[in-house]
Amino acid sequence: MVDNPNEFDSPWKEAIKDYFEDFMAPLEALGEILLDFTTLDDLTAWLTTHTNEQSEGSP
Structure with a gap:
């Protein structure tokens, strides 16, 4: 049993931390x-330009 829940330590702790950072x-x-x-x-103008650039580059 963990004396202090804020001090919980397990192999999952780092994995969960890394996942959320990623x-x-x-x-x-x-x-x-x-x-x-x-x-x-x-924002709309930028998205329109970016979308047009992406579609022009696709086959």
Whole structure:
């Protein structure tokens, strides 16, 4: 039994921590990108351009 639940230690602890760090990294990057857009029109224009570039490069 664990005396203090805040001191729980197991092999899963690091695995879970790594999983959430890996999960959060792309979300943090997306947040940084979204901060560059001051209006919805800016974001829409960027998404339209990016989508068009992706579709032109596909066969």
